[in-house]
Amino acid sequence: MAKKRTLFECQSCGFQSPRWMGKCTSCNEWESMIELSSEQIKFLKETSSNSSTTVLSKAKPITQIEEDNITRFSSGSRELDLVLGGGIVPGSLTLIGGSPGVGKSTLLLKIAGNLARVSQKVLYVSGEESAGQIKLRANRLEANHDNLFLLPEINLSSVIAEINNQNYELIVIDSIQTLYSDETPSAPGSVTQVRTITFDLMRIAKSLHIPIFIIGHITKDGSIAGPRVLEHMVDTVLYFEGDTNSDLRLLRGFKNRFGATNEVGIFEMNKEGLNDAKSMAGKFFNKEKLQSGSALTVIMEGSRPIIIEVQALVSESYGHAKRSSTGFDNNRLGMLLALLEKKLDLPLGTYDVFINVSGGIKINDPSADLAVIAAILSSYRNRELSSETLFLGEVSLTGEIREVLGLSQRLKEIETQGFTKAVIPNKPMEKTKIKCFVADEVSKVVEWM
Template sequence: MAKVKTKFVCQNCGYVSPRYLGRCPNCSEWNTLVEEVEQKSVTLKASPRVAISGAKTTPQKIDTVTVSKTPRVDTKNGELNRVLGGGVVPGSMVLIGGDPGIGKSTLLLQVSGSLSDQGGKLLYVSGEESASQIKLRADRLDVSGSEFYLYPETDMGSILQNIEDLKPDYVVIDSVQTMQMPEITSAVGSVAQIREVTAALMQVAKTNGITIFIVGHVTKGGAIAGPKILEHMVDTVLYFEGDMHRSYRILRAVKNRFGSTNEIGVFEMRDGGLVEVPNPSEIFLEERLNGATGSAVVVSLEGTRPILAEIQALVTPTAFGNAKRTTTGLDHNRVSLIMAVLEKRAGLLLQNQDAYLKAAGGVKLDEPAIDLAIAMSIVSSYRDQQTAPDDCFIGELGLTGEIRRVTRIDQRVAEAAKLGFKRVFVPQNNLAGFEFPKNIEVVGVKTLSEALRQVF
C-alpha cells in the first residue's frame, strides 16, 4: 500500500509547507497551517467553459460584443443598488462578508424574495440551515415567491447538477465555507475546498449569465476566511459592518468591477428584517445636544453620498507625564497631526491635555475633508465654548495651517442646506465656479486662524 503524502497548508494565505510550522512564513499568522492530503495532479483537469445549453466559448472581436443584452437588474432595495453600482449585473459573482449574526443571511433572503417577485428563478443553497428553518425565517421576513427554490446541501456535485436542471437566474450560496467538492479529500472550509468551490461557481456564472451571491465567514481580524484568491476571483466584495449593540448596519463595497468601491448602504435591523435608511445623516445627528461643547458637524463623502456626522472631542488636563490620545471612528495619526497643527499655528497648549475623540453614531470617517471639523471640536472642548448648532465644517487642514480645497463641495453644501444648517465653512479656493443654495451661508476661509476667529 502506497504511503499517503501530506502537506501543511496555511488557511489564511494558502502557503504550502512540507512540515508543520507554528507561524506561516508568508503571512506571519500563527497556528494557521493545517495538514492536508496531497492531491494527484490528474484528479482535477482544466476544461473549457461550456454553458448549460452546450455552447462553448470562442474568441470574439471586441467590436462585436454588445452589452445591451445584460442590463442591470433592480433589486428593489435602494441601498443595495447604490453599493452594487446601480443594480445586479447578470453573470456576476457577489461575495458578502461580515461578523456572525450581523444580518448577511437576512439581507440575501430579503433580496432573494424581491428578485423572485420580479419573475426571476432563484435557487437558495444553504449549508447551515434546513429548508424548514429557512422557511421559518422567510415567514418572519414576509418573503415568498413562486420561483423561489430552497436547497439545503453542501455537496457541490449535487448543487451543480441542480443548477443545470433548474437553470435559475440567481443562485445564493450560504456559505462558501460549508461547501465541499467531492474530488477534494481535504477538510470542509480548507483552502483547497474554498478555491475549487469558487472556481466551479465562477465558471457557472460566467458561461450561463447566472448571478451568484456568496456568503463568506470572517476571521477574528475581520477579513473573509479562506485564501485571498477568493476575493480576487469574484466581481464584487461587500462587507456588512455594524455594532451588535446598535440596530444600524453599514454595507460597504471594498471591490466592485461594475461600480465605485467607496459607496455605502445603511440599514436598520428590526423585527421584520433589514429596513433601508435613505437619509443616514438624520440618524447620526438626531441625538446631538444643544449647547454641548466639544462638538462639530462635518459633511463627509462616502462614495457619491454626502453624510453629515457629528465629531465629538473631550480635552482634559492629563494626570500622567504623557498626554493620552484616544479615537473611535477616526484615524489616530490624523488626530495627532491636527493637534500638533493647533498647538503650533493656533497657540493652544495641548501637550499636557488628554484628548478623546469619536465619530458619533458608530460611523467611521476617513477622508481629508473632516480635518477642519476635528480641529473645531478640539478647540471647542479646550476653550469650553460651543460651536453654533447650525454651523458645519468642510476642509482639509495643512501643516502650515492653511485650509485646502476638497472635492464635490456643491453636493456637500446642498446636503447641509437640506438638513437645515444655516452656515457652512469651506475652503476659500472651493468658492469659485459653484452656485450654492440660497438658504445657507457659505463662508470661505483660507487659514485655521481665520476660521477660529469667525467661529469663537
C-alpha cells in the same frame, strides 16, 4: 525509502511552504500555517498538473471580439442596485462580507423574496441554518413565495446537482465557509476548500449565466475569512458596516468588475428586515443634543452628502497619553494632534484623546479633518460649538485647509437640513443661503470658534 514530503499552508492567505513557520512570510499572520496531509498534497499536485495541459484556445485580435451585452436587472432594493452599479448582472459572482449578526442573511433572503415575487426562480442554499429557521425569517421579511426554494446543504456536489436540475435565475450561498467539496481532502472553511468551491461557483455562474451571491464571514481585522484570492476571484465584493447597536447598516463596494465602487448602500434594520433607508436626514446627528466635544460635518458617501457628528473626548492623562478613534483613521488623528500642538501650542501630549463617529460610520472622506479638530478643541476647552455650524475641510501637514470636492452639493444638503452656517476652505462658486466663513488655515478656525 523515499522521503516523506511535507507541505504547510497559511490559512489566512493560502501561501505554501515546505517548512513550518510561526509567522507567514506572505501575509504576516501568526500561527496560521497548518500541515497538509499526504492526500491533500497529492490533490494539489494533480490539480496543478491538470491545469498545465495542452492549450486548446487561440488568441484573437481584440477588434474581432464582440463585447458582452450587460443587461442588469433590479434586485428590488434601490440601495443594493446602487452599490452594484445599477442592478444585478447575470452571470456575476458577488461576495458579501460582514461581521456576525450584521444582517447578511437578512438582506439576501429579502432580495431572494423580492425576485421570487417578480417570477424569478431563486435558490437559497444555507449551510448554517435549518429550513425551518429560514422560514421563520422569511415570514418576518414577507419573503414567502413559491418561486423561492430553500436548500439546507453543505455538500457542493448536491448543490451543483440541484442547480443543474432546475433553471434558477438567482442563487444565494449562505455561507461559503460552511460548504465543502468531496473532491478536496480538507475541512470546510479551509483555504483549499474555499478556493475550490469559489472556482466551481464561478464556472457555474459564467456558463449558466446565473448571478450568484455568496455570503462570507469576516475575520477580526475585518477581511473575508479564507484566502485573499477569494476577493480576486469574484466579480464584486461588498462589505457591511455599521454598529449593531444602531439600526443603520452601510453596504460598501470594495471591488466591482461591472461598475464603480464609490457608492454606498444605506439600510435600516427593523423587525421587517433590512430595508432601504428612506431618508438620511438626522440619522447620524442630533442637533438638539449637541454638547461640548461634538462637531458636525458633511461627508460624501458616493454621490450622496451625509451630515454626521464627530465626537471627541480630551481628558488629562495619568501616565502614557492614549489616542483612540472609532470610525476615524488613528494615524490621521495622530497627525492632527501633532499639528494642533505645533501650530496652536496646545499641550495635547499630556491629554488622552478619544474620537468617535456617530452611527458606526467609518469616515474615508478627508474633508472631515476640520470637524475632528473642532471637536477636539471644543472638548479641550469644554465649550459647546454652535449647533447651527458645520465644519468642512481637509487639513494638510502644514496646517493649511484644503478645498473639498462637491462643495456646492454639500452646502445644498446643509441648507436642506436647516443649518445656517458653515466653516469652509474656499468661497463657494454658487450662491447659497448658508453663511460661509472661509478659513484656509487651522489658526483661523480657532479665531472664529
